[in-house]
Amino acid sequence: MSRIEVVSSVLAANEAKAEQNKARLHAAGAVAVNVLSAPGSGKTTLLQHTLTALTDLPAAVLVGDLQTSRDAERLAATGAPVVQINTGQGCHLTPDQVAEGLDRLDLEQIKLVFIENIGNMVCPAGVDLGEDYRVALLSVPEGDDKIAKYPTLFQAADLILLSKVDLLPVLPFNVAQVEADLALVNTRAPLLRRSTLTGEGMPEWLAWLRSRRRS
């Protein structure tokens, strides 16, 4: 009995904190995008290029990692405000950590907050951080079976980025399989192909972000 009580109270506290984050972002006129994927799908690289290209929309990043500040250093080189959150053993960001990250930003100056979650296809999917949108990345080298195998991650996404599509010619990967698996779990989120190397999909991604602007 005590076990269930503890779990419920943690969940309820998380939900309340997520609601607080959301209210705070709305009040400041900022939109938050939670970016999720496996490790190495290209979240940080996507955000590096996005921050550089999105000069018309002031953006900041809260970046989660178990260890190191390598991602924050890469992102800060773009000139955008960046807060590194180290979770130690934690396999997802928590609403509390996001709240602490928001404390470090001047939200009045920011229209878009990216939350780069821990690289993990399981844990972050079930945790609301107070974001407005979720973007899930799937990279071609991970294989075309991942949507069927990790449906929860893709079910809750508002946009799915198929990344590293420049590797399609050299790796076995069936895009039609991915589309068929996605149709079973999420019919609302578009699947957008992108590549950092060729630039494919970048204009569509930036347009998607701009159209989410709150004011």
Added chain:
Amino acid sequence: MSRIEVVSSVLAANEAKAEQNKARLHAAGAVAVNVLSAPGSGKTTLLQHTLTALTDLPAAVLVGDLQTSRDAERLAATGAPVVQINTGQGCHLTPDQVAEGLDRLDLEQIKLVFIENIGNMVCPAGVDLGEDYRVALLSVPEGDDKIAKYPTLFQAADLILLSKVDLLPVLPFNVAQVEADLALVNTRAPLLRRSTLTGEGMPEWLAWLRSRRRS
């Protein structure tokens, strides 16, 4: 207080169950290898090729996935005994699930049991399943920063396979960086380069497995 009590009892139960699994495997003369990595690093592909090549060492696989039996189907095509374990929302295999998997195998006929864990660089690292050895995969497309960012996974590994090295010529990846990061967390585990496409590293991997044989 109750929270700490509950966590401790779950951990203690897990450890006891892991010890039982280990004793059972030893009694049967079988060695267990826990295979860990991010999603899409090539665990299943590695095992497919390993089962096919390892005709002198009877092997079986317990394969963990949140959903689907796709991996089990791929592995069973080799003719080896395979048990699929679906964890639902669980981000790692548990010793109980492994025990249930072992129930489904004829251990007297088996010398090597591969446990293909859930694709995840965080959760499985802290959970002993009763295995004798841990093998961690890192694939080139994931990027050369992963050992520094997920040290726990690589710290506890007995062998590290750098997979998809056929992509080294076309992707930015600094092997020296990986070696330097690894030297900080684990000096005992060799780093072995491998590629399914070229076959590089396969003889060394099979030799490593054969030398682990219990009897």
